[in-house]
Amino acid sequence: MFFIPFLVYALLAVYEFVPLYKEKLWSDLILNAVLWVLSFTIAILLSFNVSLTGPQDFIKEIISFILKVGNT
Amino acid sequence: MRKEHINDKEAICLLIIFILGTTLIIGIGSDVNNDKWITGIIGLILAIPIILIYSRLQSIFQGQDIFDILIMLFGNIGGRIISLIYVWYAFHLGSLVIRNFGEFVNVVALPETPMIVPMLLIGLVAVYAVKLGIEVLGRTCAYLFPILVIILVTVQFLGIPNMRFHHLKPILAEGISPLLKSGFTTFSFPFAETVLFLGVFFTLKTKKSPYKVYFSGVFLAGIIIIVITIRNILFLGELGSSMYFPTHVAVGRIAIGEFLQRIEVSVSFIYALSALIKCCICLFVSVQGLSKIFNLNDYRSIVLQTGLLMVFLAEILYDDIMSMVDWAMKVYPYYAFPFQVILPVGIWIIAEVKKKKINVEAENADKS
Numbered sequence: 001m002f003f004i005p006f007l008v009y010a011l012l013a014v015y016e017f018v019p020l021y022k023e024k025l026w027s028d029l030i031l032n033a034v035l036w037v038l039s040f041t042i043a044i045l046l047s048f049n050v051s052l053t054g055p056q057d058f059i060k061e062i063i064s065f066i067l068k069v070g071n072t
Numbered sequence: 073m074r075k076e077h078i079n080d081k082e083a084i085c086l087l088i089i090f091i092l093g094t095t096l097i098i099g100i101g102s103d104v105n106n107d108k109w110i111t112g113i114i115g116l117i118l119a120i121p122i123i124l125i126y127s128r129l130q131s132i133f134q135g136q137d138i139f140d141i142l143i144m145l146f147g148n149i150g151g152r153i154i155s156l157i158y159v160w161y162a163f164h165l166g167s168l169v170i171r172n173f174g175e176f177v178n179v180v181a182l183p184e185t186p187m188i189v190p191m192l193l194i195g196l197v198a199v200y201a202v203k204l205g206i207e208v209l210g211r212t213c214a215y216l217f218p219i220l221v222i223i224l225v226t227v228q229f230l231g232i233p234n235m236r237f238h239h240l241k242p243i244l245a246e247g248i249s250p251l252l253k254s255g256f257t258t259f260s261f262p263f264a265e266t267v268l269f270l271g272v273f274f275t276l277k278t279k280k281s282p283y284k285v286y287f288s289g290v291f292l293a294g295i296i297i298i299v300i301t302i303r304n305i306l307f308l309g310e311l312g313s314s315m316y317f318p319t320h321v322a323v324g325r326i327a328i329g330e331f332l333q334r335i336e337v338s339v340s341f342i343y344a345l346s347a348l349i350k351c352c353i354c355l356f357v358s359v360q361g362l363s364k365i366f367n368l369n370d371y372r373s374i375v376l377q378t379g380l381l382m383v384f385l386a387e388i389l390y391d392d393i394m395s396m397v398d399w400a401m402k403v404y405p406y407y408a409f410p411f412q413v414i415l416p417v418g419i420w421i422i423a424e425v426k427k428k429k430i431n432v433e434a435e436n437a438d439k440s
Binding site for chain 2: 012016020025027028031032035036038039042043046052053054055056059060063064067
């Protein structure tokens, strides 16, 4: 299954980056590339069944600490 | 980039469907059993002052979104930092909506299918819709809203034989305190989430529009939510509080003879539609904000990657459905409070103070 993200993201890179490069929209291209790398990394980690932690627990802990709520 | 416009009717439909969003799926209020409908009313009343503030902000800076306003009021650096906070809120809310939808599909329809599949599908449709622009979204909502109302009203009438009015009693059995707490939850989810429309209503045509749109939209959506909540209570009684998707279960009980049954499948269309629109708005505001922060040429260039990231965040948000409901009802109202109340009130106060100065500068710029 892990090869699917490689394939999809390679296609996405061509589909997204080439028009931006041709139009010389550098800031769009750079931000798009940064988001692409982030998204690709997470997709690969998920495809390898790596357990990732979301921000929920951290936010919950902070709110519980401040307001003493949400402890279940 | 062409400036997009939506009319008041489209904006109202967009706002109503956004508010109905995931509220239709997981319902409102917690810990108050058959008084949930009262929490709807409390939430709506609490929302009035904050909606006035949102409308006022949009009316002062007509034609500008929240990110333009922030950069104008707090300067290039400060404005961009606060904009980033709003981008995060929109992005996170979008992920929460996608996850709610994923859990819903996983529990009631496709338990064997990996949850990422429905989440990826709704995410990709949202990406496509946002790429088409806010005008398309507005028109879609204006066309679909009558269908949504027809389905809701029809289900309401079909359910009359199943209604047990004694389920409403006892009223206020748990006292006022849990009711107010639950009312606060209803205020923040879904009514005050309309803060995100400060990133959308720059597309409105007139200066008076924000007041009309915000008030009509929020009140109509509030009435729909209260009516649906009452129906759920009349159908399910206290049992509804122990269910993750009470509306779905309540509608599933409707059976007219043997020829009209299982209509919850048709009603699920509304859940999917409203979740999609809410997700689209969240994605639109996120990419709009990012494009303003990084001075992009067009927000459309980053929609796909942001949408995919939103889906991935939705995938890693919770361990199970219990943590989702726990977060939505107990933690979310406090988490969202700064985004929904503290920051907008602060921005509004500063906007009122700086308004004259900004107007004078604008007049000077026009003269020169």
